Amino acid sequence: MHKRLANGYKMPLLGLGTFMAPDGQVAYEMVKHALKTGYRHIDTAQLYHNEASVGQAVVDSGIPREEIFITTKQRFHMPLDNAVTAFEESLQKLKTDYVDLYLIHWPNHDKEVNQETWRLFESLYEGGKIRAIGVCNFQRHHLEDLYETAKIKPMVNQVELHPGLPQIWLKRYLDEQGIATESYGPFMKGGVFEEHYGETLGEIAKTHKATIAQVVIAWGLQRGIIMIPKSATPARIEENFKAKDLILTDEDIKAVNKLSRGKRVYTDPDNNPWGVFKPYP
Numbered sequence: 172m173h174k175r176l177a178n179g180y181k182m183p184l185l186g187l188g189t190f191m192a193p194d195g196q197v198a199y200e201m202v203k204h205a206l207k208t209g210y211r212h213i214d215t216a217q218l219y220h221n222e223a224s225v226g227q228a229v230v231d232s233g234i235p236r237e238e239i240f241i242t243t244k245q246r247f248h249m250p251l252d253n254a255v256t257a258f259e260e261s262l263q264k265l266k267t268d269y270v271d272l273y274l275i276h277w278p279n280h281d282k283e284v285n286q287e288t289w290r291l292f293e294s295l296y297e298g299g300k301i302r303a304i305g306v307c308n309f310q311r312h313h314l315e316d317l318y319e320t321a322k323i324k325p326m327v328n329q330v331e332l333h334p335g336l337p338q339i340w341l342k343r344y345l346d347e348q349g350i351a352t353e354s355y356g357p358f359m360k361g362g363v364f365e366e367h368y369g370e371t372l373g374e375i376a377k378t379h380k381a382t383i384a385q386v387v388i389a390w391g392l393q394r395g396i397i398m399i400p401k402s403a404t405p406a407r408i409e410e411n412f413k414a415k416d417l418i419l420t421d422e423d424i425k426a427v428n429k430l431s432r433g434k435r436v437y438t439d440p441d442n443n444p445w446g447v448f449k450p451y452p
């Protein structure tokens with residue numbers, strides 16, 4: 172199951188998230204286990220401070236590098252030479268000479284800062300050490316501001332997306348723009364297992380002899396959304412991977428879409444403290 176990005180590069184639709192997985196044994200073991208289970212796509216970030224363990228697990232898996240899709244993200248916006256240093260550090264930690272996808276982690280409130288960072292991303296992409304470039308947490312207006320100066324459109328937008336926030340309108344816009352939609356936080360910080368979400372998702376899960384987590388992942392995959400659930404628990408890593416074999420009906424998908432309450436459980440991209448501009452490190 173792959174998504175063909177705007178430049179033709181293939182991205183596995185299902186991957187492993189690694190946010191909050193501490194560097195060292197935890198991050199190393201979960202990535203090793205995921206690769207053994209069959210995952211070929213790992214999502215990390217400078218901000219997660221676990222790139223070194225992710226990279227080591229990839230090397231030790233014995234799987235050829237070109238068979239594994241690695242995403243990382245630049246921590247914040249910074250002066251040009253700092254940004255190049257930050258990128259080179261990510262490569263070094265990941266023990267690789269290229270990344271498959273490099274993302275701006277959060278937008279800055281100033282469009283010129285975003286435009287400047289994007290120029291750097293374009294030059295890194297042209298330099299050949301990145302297979303695809305994109306953004307995270309960009310609303311439609313952030314993208315439209317980028318287009319004023321961009322030579323290359325972002326190929327991926329990674330955003331908060333789950334049954335409480337299905338992002339129907341943003342996804343439609345991204346489809347029109349040829350930008351792949353990637354979900355983060357699919358389990359709504361546990362919310363999908365509770366209250367009205369858990370009730371409906373639980374009923375759907377029962378009819379398919381599946382779990383709620385698998386229904387949520389399959390709902391995203393069947394909408395053509397890249398899904399990167401995080402788990403450090405071996406049994407859950409396996410459970411989540413099996414979601415690729417679950418086929419939901421159109422009625423199931425509609426029922427999940429109807430759960431939307433416009434509910435964010437992560438930071439609002441328009442009022443975020445993460446996309447600051449400052450020197451690195």
Ligand SMILES: NC(=O)c1ccc[n+]([C@@H]2O[C@H](COP(=O)([O-])OP(=O)(O)OC[C@H]3O[C@@H](n4cnc5c(N)ncnc54)[C@H](OP(=O)(O)O)[C@@H]3O)[C@@H](O)[C@H]2O)c1
Nearest residue numbers: 188189190214307355356357358384400401402403404407
């Ligand atoms: N670009 C951004 O700004 C941004 C922001 C947030 C996240 N992300 C990315 O998206 C990934 C996913 O988001 P997330 O980690 O925030 O949240 P998530 O994947 O929705 O949830 C992870 C949590 O769910 C638990 N879990 C996993 N599988 C489960 C299952 N089958 N049944 C019950 N519980 C399960 C995990 O526990 P255990 O680990 O204990 O099993 C963990 O506590 C991140 O890891 C990161 O790579 C990106």
